[in-house]
Amino acid sequence: MVLLGAPGAGKGTQAYELARFLDAPHISTGDIFRENLRNKTELGQRAEAYMNSGQLVPDSLVVEIVRDRLAQPDCQNGYVLDGFPRSVGQAEALDAFLEERGEQLDHVIQFDVDEEEIISRLTARRSCVDCGAIFNMRTDPPEERGCPEGRDISTCDIVQRSDDTEETVRERIRVYRESTQPLLDYYALTGVLSVVDSSGAGPAEVFERVKAIVGADGAKKTP
Numbered sequence: 001m002v003l004l005g006a007p008g009a010g011k012g013t014q015a016y017e018l019a020r021f022l023d024a025p026h027i028s029t030g031d032i033f034r035e036n037l038r039n040k041t042e043l044g045q046r047a048e049a050y051m052n053s054g055q056l057v058p059d060s061l062v063v064e065i066v067r068d069r070l071a072q073p074d075c076q077n078g079y080v081l082d083g084f085p086r087s088v089g090q091a092e093a094l095d096a097f098l099e100e101r102g103e104q105l106d107h108v109i110q111f112d113v114d115e116e117e118i119i120s121r122l123t124a125r126r127s128c129v130d131c132g133a134i135f136n137m138r139t140d141p142p143e144e145r146g147c148p149e150g151r152d153i154s155t156c157d158i159v160q161r162s163d164d165t166e167e168t169v170r171e172r173i174r175v176y177r178e179s180t181q182p183l184l185d186y187y188a189l190t191g192v193l194s195v196v197d198s199s200g201a202g203p204a205e206v207f208e209r210v211k212a213i214v215g216a217d218g219a220k221k222t223p
């Protein structure tokens, strides 16, 4: 399954929920890069400047990482891709992997959201380094929701992403329009593309719309 959408459209939040629902691994290329940045690996160092300026990391680097990740045993029965593919070149690489593996995409879900809402959501976004939970300081602050893993929230490491400043967010939206939006036409031809409107709706409401799309498959794959 592939999730598409502008930055801040809610892909990450929905991918996290969907992966739990389907009992499938959640593969976020953004998370993989951020983990490498934190651990100061060579990959992290190569990606850092692109990420902090809102640009895409070059396809060659991303495609290698996804290929390695999909080769892990937990990906044998399916996976939720979040943030990949993000360019037509990456989508073509994914098609080649799928063909090698004898697999097909079950769903491509596009999250649609209003641009001004994106800026407001992203500048208020915070996430937990320990468990990956995502909060919004205006509508869903950590002190109110608490830790989804039951820890004392005051001990959780909750941070703002360095690319969630207004200037970088505007650049990420521009890059999305230029490089990622063409994927909608690419996937429209496959017959597996669904569009979910996520403007003005909370995460739980959007997840109900996602379940309506994958519902039957979800039930089939849950052990």
Ligand code: ADP
Residues within 6 Å of the ligand: 006, 007, 008, 029, 030, 031, 033, 050, 051, 052, 054, 055, 056, 057, 058, 059, 062, 082, 083, 084, 085, 086, 090, 163, 172
């Ligand atoms: P968002 O969707 O909120 O912009 P992500 O967490 O998916 O953020 O990605 C953060 C950054 O990581 C991107 O702005 C980009 O620099 C890099 N990145 C992540 N996935 C890809 C990808 N598939 N191709 C190129 N760059 C990527």
